[in-house]
Amino acid sequence: MSLRWWRLAGRNLLRHRRRTWLTGSIVVVGFVAVTMTAGFMAQTFDALKQATIDGLGGQIRLLDPRAEGKTEEEAQSYLIEDWEGLARLIREDRRVVRIMPKLSFFGLAVKGERSVGYLGTGTDPRLELEGGFTPRTVATGTFFADPDGDEVMLGGGLARSLGAKAGDLVTVMTTTGDGALNAVDATVTAVLQYPIKELDDRILFLPYRAAARLLKVEGKAHTLAVRLSDTRQTEAAARTFSEVARAAGRPVAVRTWLETAAFYKQVRLLYIAIFLFMGIVLAVVVILAVANTMTMSVFERTREIGTLLAIGMERSQVKRLFLYEGLLLAIAGTLAGAAFSLLLRSVLNSLGLEMPPPPGATRGSPLHVRFFPVAYAAGFVLMTVTLLVASWWPARRASSLDPVAALAHV
């Protein structure tokens, strides 16, 4: 049907302005709820993704080929020999920003009479700083001052358990690969506030070289963390690195950040489930509100529908006319909703509100609603489908009226 039917649908909607405004406002609120929630979720996913990548040191990790198919814990038994040689092979790739050796170990941290089990990471201080150790992470003290020095950074919970603070000396003990006990006395340069509480209570960082000396694995690394310029290139780059290493006779096991990001995947799944549930509830509310309005409209216009049928309008045309009214309401509602959503987003983001810490986390995060175009498109589709569903029954009822009975309707 041509533009004139859209025009007629529009005028029909404006017959009862107040009712149309009320129904339209439900569509607007529904749309705003969808886009704002999705924007917040997208922001959370992004932040979590970034935190995961930062925590790993990059989007891709290269491991010894014997770690292929092994769990994360099992994989820590194998070391990459001559990590610098392997790094040279892939450094030429234009997608690579930096390559960082990492050592993982565990043992006891001792300060005076207190000893606490820890999970340790040996990392390159300079590269780590570039890669995501933000000032927010350091609660007290300063980041590593000397990459070659015997320095240590403690998680906030671990520091509290040890009674350690910046400037204190802590003994870090572990067992080497050959089963010998080794220890290093390191100065606490910083106490961190690690976002995940379980890690905050256990984690410590040593500069790579200090960790390598502790483990007696100089020149080796458990993993090579590769930071890419674009996370979207992760899969393609992973394939390339695997091929390049194999071609050079140094096969490696390649893991992407997503493969080991269990927490990210769980949070994402949970949020999506909540979002879908909320979407369904919203859709039901919108359907009920719109269906009620449209049914009232059909009832009020029964004689008019009878007239249209009498003068030869086909039933399908009558049905389409009501569906157009629903569609028009969806379009107008989503346009107004989009404008309102953008405005609300700007206001909320400018307020600098802080979200409370999620379960298991040590700190909250700033409330930031991202502009997420996919959510706007999805909101439009959701509202359109919802309003079509809501209009369908009243439209069907209108189109199936008996013209004689409809004309006699009072």
Place this chain on the structure above:
Amino acid sequence: MDEDAGFPRGLPDVVPCRLAGGAAPALEAPGVPVRHRLEGDGPEDGEEHGHGQNPAKGSPAHPAEVSTGAPRPVSYTRPVAIVEARDLSRIYRLGEERVAGIRSASFAISPGEFAVVAGPSGSGKTTLLNLLGLLDRPDEGTLLFEGRDVSSLPDRERSRLRRDRIGFVFQSHQLVPVLTALENVALALWIRDLPEAECRRRAGEALEAVGLSGLGGRRPDALSGGQRQRVAVARALVGEPAFILADEPTASLDSETALRLLDLFDALHRGRGVTFVFSSHDPRIIGRARRRLRLKDGRIESDESAAENGGAA
């Protein structure tokens, strides 16, 4: 009779009808109205008007409509009746009770007629018009529309026939309140999916024909009752239908406006040859018709033409 007062004398300008062969008493049958064939109600210039025959077959359609008078010239060609009812009945079920809205109605409406279906409230006028307008289906009998049996036509086909061949004027104007007068008239063409420019041009012409040129931009609520009904007539007229059915078109009008609307019907009938079938229980309105089908309790009590009932010269 009172109701004959004001009946226009003489023959229609556009569709002059004269019955060749003269009047003859009709065969009366139970449930079948008397159909008198008189001067002023006959076929156009040497053509028989076609009331009494099945045009498709060229044979007598119904005993009641067969003239038994003088032999007719064999050179006549019979125009197809617009609509022809044969033993048409419509029965309503009210619980266990069966109420006949229309019983065994047989008659035909030919091009150029100006006929009224008269009768008191509840006599079946609206039911009959609904059947003629293909809004309702008969329970018994046959309805031919332009020679084609439409009694059991599918809904979609009936819609298209109504859209293309029948104009409707209702008791209340039944205009769409959110459309202007011009758009209300154009609506009858919109549903044919005609181009907008053509719809507007033809709607403008139809409004001019009913004396409302210049008021096309007004919405119904800015028009008087009589003007609204004229818009409704224009809407019925704009599609150039085979005939216009008007169910009590003056019922919601004051008497002066009602008569003016009848003047309009009359002018359109005379000037443009528009075929009108309307219903009324108002004697003054009934008196203006050239043919009167009188209903009582769902039965056609009589079927009279102008000259016979004293209205003609």
